[in-house]
Amino acid sequence: MDILVCIKRVPDTAENEISVNSSGSDIERDDLVYSVNEWDNYAVEEAIQIRDKVGGSVTVVAVGDSESEDVLRREMAMGADKGILLSDDAFEGSDGKGLATILKAEIAKGKYDLILTGAQADDGAGQVGGMLAAMLDLPFASLVNLIEASDDKKIKIGREIAGGQQEISEIDLPCVLSIQTGINEPRYVGIRGIRKVASVEIPVRGASDLGLNQDSIGAAAAKVSRVDYFTPVLGKGAEILEGSIDEKVDKLVELLKSKGGIK
Amino acid sequence: MAFQIFAYILHKDGAVDDTAGEMVAAAKKIDPAASITAIVVGSKIDSVCNSLTASFKEVWKIDNDALSYPNSEVIRGLLAGIIPKGNILLVPHDHFGMDLSPGLSVKLDGAYLPDAIDFDGVDGGKLKAVRQEFSGQVSTHVLCDISGGAVITTRPGSFAAEAGAAGGSVVDKTADALAGGMPGGKRRFVEVIEAEMGDVDITKSDILVSIGRGIGEQENIEITEELAKAMGGDLSCSRPIIDAKWLEKSRQVGTSGKTVKPKVYMALGISGSFQHLGGIKGSPFMVAINKNPNAPIFQIADIGIVEDLLEFVPVLTEKINESK
Ligand SMILES: Cc1cc2nc3c(=O)[nH]c(=O)nc-3n(C[C@H](O)[C@H](O)[C@H](O)COP(=O)(O)OP(=O)(O)OC[C@H]3O[C@@H](n4cnc5c(N)ncnc54)[C@H](O)[C@@H]3O)c2cc1C
Ligand SMILES: Nc1ncnc2c1ncn2[C@@H]1O[C@H](COP(=O)(O)O)[C@@H](O)[C@H]1O
Numbered sequence: 001m002d003i004l005v006c007i008k009r010v011p012d013t014a015e016n017e018i019s020v021n022s023s024g025s026d027i028e029r030d031d032l033v034y035s036v037n038e039w040d041n042y043a044v045e046e047a048i049q050i051r052d053k054v055g056g057s058v059t060v061v062a063v064g065d066s067e068s069e070d071v072l073r074r075e076m077a078m079g080a081d082k083g084i085l086l087s088d089d090a091f092e093g094s095d096g097k098g099l100a101t102i103l104k105a106e107i108a109k110g111k112y113d114l115i116l117t118g119a120q121a122d123d124g125a126g127q128v129g130g131m132l133a134a135m136l137d138l139p140f141a142s143l144v145n146l147i148e149a150s151d152d153k154k155i156k157i158g159r160e161i162a163g164g165q166q167e168i169s170e171i172d173l174p175c176v177l178s179i180q181t182g183i184n185e186p187r188y189v190g191i192r193g194i195r196k197v198a199s200v201e202i203p204v205r206g207a208s209d210l211g212l213n214q215d216s217i218g219a220a221a222a223k224v225s226r227v228d229y230f231t232p233v234l235g236k237g238a239e240i241l242e243g244s245i246d247e248k249v250d251k252l253v254e255l256l257k258s259k260g261g262i263k
Numbered sequence: 264m265a266f267q268i269f270a271y272i273l274h275k276d277g278a279v280d281d282t283a284g285e286m287v288a289a290a291k292k293i294d295p296a297a298s299i300t301a302i303v304v305g306s307k308i309d310s311v312c313n314s315l316t317a318s319f320k321e322v323w324k325i326d327n328d329a330l331s332y333p334n335s336e337v338i339r340g341l342l343a344g345i346i347p348k349g350n351i352l353l354v355p356h357d358h359f360g361m362d363l364s365p366g367l368s369v370k371l372d373g374a375y376l377p378d379a380i381d382f383d384g385v386d387g388g389k390l391k392a393v394r395q396e397f398s399g400q401v402s403t404h405v406l407c408d409i410s411g412g413a414v415i416t417t418r419p420g421s422f423a424a425e426a427g428a429a430g431g432s433v434v435d436k437t438a439d440a441l442a443g444g445m446p447g448g449k450r451r452f453v454e455v456i457e458a459e460m461g462d463v464d465i466t467k468s469d470i471l472v473s474i475g476r477g478i479g480e481q482e483n484i485e486i487t488e489e490l491a492k493a494m495g496g497d498l499s500c501s502r503p504i505i506d507a508k509w510l511e512k513s514r515q516v517g518t519s520g521k522t523v524k525p526k527v528y529m530a531l532g533i534s535g536s537f538q539h540l541g542g543i544k545g546s547p548f549m550v551a552i553n554k555n556p557n558a559p560i561f562q563i564a565d566i567g568i569v570e571d572l573l574e575f576v577p578v579l580t581e582k583i584n585e586s587k
Contacts, residue, residue, distance in 0.1 A: 011397070013534075014476060017555045018400040027401060096365070096375060119361075123396040123403075125377045130365030139336055139449035142362040156453075160519050161358045164458030164512055169334075172449040182506035223374035223408040232395060232402040232559060238551060238567030245575060248568055249582045252550065255566060256494070259548040261470055261527035262583055263495025 001056035039118025043179035077193035088206035093219025096127035105210035133176035282355035284424025306331035335363035340446025343370035356416035373412030398536035461513025470496025477532015517542035535560030
């Protein structure tokens with residue numbers, strides 16, 4: 001099975017505290033550590049496991065600037081066979097539909113049985129996979145937490161739905177699936193693995209290579225655009241306990257007792 | 264305004280989901296004068312449709328035996344055939360909405376605005392909306408060009424439910440929707456597998472000590488188990504703990520886990536994503552311990568403690584045990 005996995009380079013929230021810069025134009029980007037989007041890493045692991053079972057290939061593709069090469073290489077160190085970087089100033093400011101348009105143009109150049117995305121990325125949209133499927137006229141399933149590939153015409157999938165339930169379906173190939181975390185346990189990638197693929201060539205394609213013009217991509221074509229960032233105000237806010245650890249603990253024990261928090 | 268607003272109604276076992284009233288509120292924020300059309304898809308849904316006439320001017324019914332399970336691949340095809348382009352469709356941002364909506368926006372040739380939590384008016388064909396990024400660590404204003412129509416998903420629980428205008432009527436759209444046959448045959452629903460029962464039922468617990476990614480490593484869970492024991496409560500967790508297979512799935516709190524209603528909820532190293540908070544009901548007394556003073560959980564919690572939980576928790580456990 002030939003599998004394509006779409007991956008995005010994002011600020012790693014496990015490594016950074018994300019905050020808004022002083023003008024609200026962006027998040028504070030100094031000293032941010034970037035990595036591959038958590039969901040995409042599960043998607044790549046799944047693709048590798050399927051390939052190792054039934055044969056075929058895994059290609060990872062990212063739309064982004066030259067720094068996205070790092071995440072492509074990381075996923076190649078995990079075991080993906082090939083990386084492709086889609087990069088062009090003309091792609092900047094694309095909305096979800098623009099991104100799906102760019103990815104679709106690349107997909108049209110190859111032949112894939114299975115296309116995987118993450119369930120969502122850093123901005124919590126969860127849109128690229130579903131749009132891509134619709135543009136390619138392929139069946140789609142989101143939040144997939146089980147794949148059983150046995151047949152080259154169709155596969156069995158599980159979707160995560162409410163309350164820990166799982167929805168089982170059969171889906172025809174080729175198809176697009178968005179992958180939910182927890183579907184597998186992504187393998188660890190060491191420095192050595194990354195070194196091994198350090199010199200592998202990663203082709204870079206721009207708008208003209210993909211036959212795209214500004215009508216469908218970039219800021220000009222985007223129907224959805226971000227105006228600013230701000231710090232959310234969700235509720236009234238917690239009372240923050242001050243003092244030394246011992247003082248905080250004493251206060252908290254008292255509070256817990258009065259609220260029935262100690263049986 | 265020149266567009267009409269449709270609301271996709273979730274329902275289960277003959278009962279309308281709470282998000283129906285939330286979408287009425289959301290629609291009114293987009294256009295205070297909106298007359299909103301509810302769309303109900305399913306099998307044997309007359310009573311659901313009739314109950315909605317109390318809140319929606321018009322209720323579109325698509326009723327067929329083959330629609331008894333909501334397969335979004337099928338429903339997307341049906342909706343693409345009957346919703347006139349250029350209008351707005353609201354869908355709750357849950358596992359179904361996420362499945363249905365991005366592709367539907369492509370089929371309807373409109374914009375897609377995912378997971379909106381508030382609206383701030385329409386100006387020159389552009390709707391201003393509020394979203395969140397990085398699991399709620401920051402918010403953004405976005406502009407969505409709705410002049411060519413849009414599919415918008417709204418976050419469940421973000422809009423305070425409202426009743427719409429009463430006295431609506433049900434319009435049977437089944438024949439129109441099925442005029443081209445039943446779509447979506449490439450993804451066939453098989454069954455729903457129920458969640459496994461675990462060793463403890465956290466939905467019954469009065470006191471929950473809940474751990475998140477901030478616990479760092481599996482070995483550290485022990486100190487929180489000791490705290491739970493000292494408090495007489497149970498251990499629950501956020502999703503990354505389940506993904507790492509450190510605790511059983513039955514201990515996950517959230518939209519894709521369990522809905523809990525304890526009296527006291529201790530959130531240890533949990534950032535406070537909406538999917539996590541969506542599983543906590545009944546306004547418990549919430550204590551959050553997090554080393555990041557800007558963690559969203561501090562906006563929801565009653566008491567906040569900015570500390571490393573690995574240092575704080577053992578001291579707390581000891582003090583509780585001493586005080587007994
Ligand atoms: C469709 C869907 C459904 C989902 N369903 C659920 C669900 O049911 N339940 C759920 O929980 N999530 C769910 N999620 C995931 C959710 O979006 C978040 O990713 C998740 O809740 C984050 O968990 P967390 O708060 O533990 O981790 P993070 O967001 O990574 O937060 C960790 C926190 O720990 C703090 N921290 C780190 N180290 C320490 C320390 N030493 N001491 C104190 N604090 C520390 C950090 O400051 C941070 O705030 C779902 C996601 C999707 C897409
Ligand atoms: N710039 C990008 N390059 C490649 N894939 C992307 C990009 N942005 C989003 N995706 C894919 O789409 C998924 C969902 O992202 P989103 O729709 O942005 O929430 C991600 O998990 C990726 O698989």
